[in-house]
Amino acid sequence: MNKKKLKQWLWPIWRLWSKIPWKRLAWMKRFNPFRLIKRMDWYIINKFIGTYFYSIILIISISIVIDVNENLAKFTTNHAPLRAIVFDYYTNFVPYFANLFSPLFVFIAVIFFTSKLAGNSEIISMLACGMSFKRLLRPYLISAAFIAALNFYLGAYIIPKGTVVRHDFESLYKNNKKNTSASNIQLMVDKGVVAYISQYDDIRKTGYGFALYKFENKKMVSQMNANVIQYDTISDSRYHWKARNYKIRTLKGMREQITSGMEIDTLIKMEPMDLVFSRGQQETFTSPELLRYISKQQKRGSSNVVQYEVEFHKRIATSFASFILTIIGVSLSSRKRKGGMGMYLGIGLALSFTYILLQTVSATFAINADTPPMLAAWIPNILYSFIAYFCYRQAPN
Numbered sequence: 001m002n003k004k005k006l007k008q009w010l011w012p013i014w015r016l017w018s019k020i021p022w023k024r025l026a027w028m029k030r031f032n033p034f035r036l037i038k039r040m041d042w043y044i045i046n047k048f049i050g051t052y053f054y055s056i057i058l059i060i061s062i063s064i065v066i067d068v069n070e071n072l073a074k075f076t077t078n079h080a081p082l083r084a085i086v087f088d089y090y091t092n093f094v095p096y097f098a099n100l101f102s103p104l105f106v107f108i109a110v111i112f113f114t115s116k117l118a119g120n121s122e123i124i125s126m127l128a129c130g131m132s133f134k135r136l137l138r139p140y141l142i143s144a145a146f147i148a149a150l151n152f153y154l155g156a157y158i159i160p161k162g163t164v165v166r167h168d169f170e171s172l173y174k175n176n177k178k179n180t181s182a183s184n185i186q187l188m189v190d191k192g193v194v195a196y197i198s199q200y201d202d203i204r205k206t207g208y209g210f211a212l213y214k215f216e217n218k219k220m221v222s223q224m225n226a227n228v229i230q231y232d233t234i235s236d237s238r239y240h241w242k243a244r245n246y247k248i249r250t251l252k253g254m255r256e257q258i259t260s261g262m263e264i265d266t267l268i269k270m271e272p273m274d275l276v277f278s279r280g281q282q283e284t285f286t287s288p289e290l291l292r293y294i295s296k297q298q299k300r301g302s303s304n305v306v307q308y309e310v311e312f313h314k315r316i317a318t319s320f321a322s323f324i325l326t327i328i329g330v331s332l333s334s335r336k337r338k339g340g341m342g343m344y345l346g347i348g349l350a351l352s353f354t355y356i357l358l359q360t361v362s363a364t365f366a367i368n369a370d371t372p373p374m375l376a377a378w379i380p381n382i383l384y385s386f387i388a389y390f391c392y393r394q395a396p397n
Helices: 003-018 026-031 039-077 082-100 102-119 122-128 133-173 287-299 306-333 342-368 373-394
Strands: 181-190 193-201 206-216 219-231 240-252 255-267
Touching: 039 082, 039 102, 039 133, 082 102, 082 133, 102 122, 102 133, 102 306, 102 342, 122 133, 133 287, 133 306, 287 306, 306 342, 306 373, 342 373
Parallel strands: none
Antiparallel strands: 181 193, 193 206, 206 219, 219 240, 240 255
């Protein structure tokens, strides 16, 4: 393209741009969030985010070395291909554990670079220039907001899909077999419709000894029995089952109508995932899938949804931990001390580890002690909010 054609192409754009009344739109600058971020804020944000990712790379690298050392014999014995080890297992191993221990990485990053700033008297210079400790927290909280949003997005939408691949790899090459069968299954598949399966095989998607009961006004109006029922995996829509050697009884008052046959296609509002529960299954659902699954199971009257509710609320609560541990870290490490940061670093790491431990304990309480799932997921944040407030009040002002 020569200069003449370029000018002809840019001229209409330039005319339109010059006619925009920029002076009248100057008030829109007030809504620009970046106008509140100064050069000093960018300096702290770059330090925070950079140290956060550096600590993740360092610690996860050590974790990978330890994991390879522990599982190398299993991988060799089960003939796991190198491509599957790298792309199916460790590619999904890294984001899962990085997101799981993100509160710890946040705290390590804050303690590390803030104590270095304090040791170089940079924090003292900022406060001596009239900056309040509250103002000093602004870039820290902006960074924590970025990390919290990133953790929530990964934990709610990306990591669950990778967890499915990782679990499949573990079931094949680490002898961690998934639960693929169930017996004596009874569940409400729709309002007034109850299904029963004597034995179910998830590999073949086939159930044996099937019965379906339909009730109206607490009276049974129909019953369907089948020796074998199989889920139609190639159907374009959901809930398609094929019943073999079936018999249908329809009750109309004092009369009874019986229909039987060799095979029939039927719609039953249940899926294979509703019949077999495996350990850690809730981690393989995205947050929208968790909500749909919880709603569906609650309508059926199932009580086996507590761990799914805890997982849903924990993903949100863990994201907010970035703010709490950031405030604690800044409050502990922003003061220059003669003895160094050894003792305060130890206190902070102990708080981070106890936070992660409390998350696990509270989830166990929700499952085994009838604690409300939402409360169980937020108990660590509630307790550590008081600790963060206490540290904030004791910090230099």
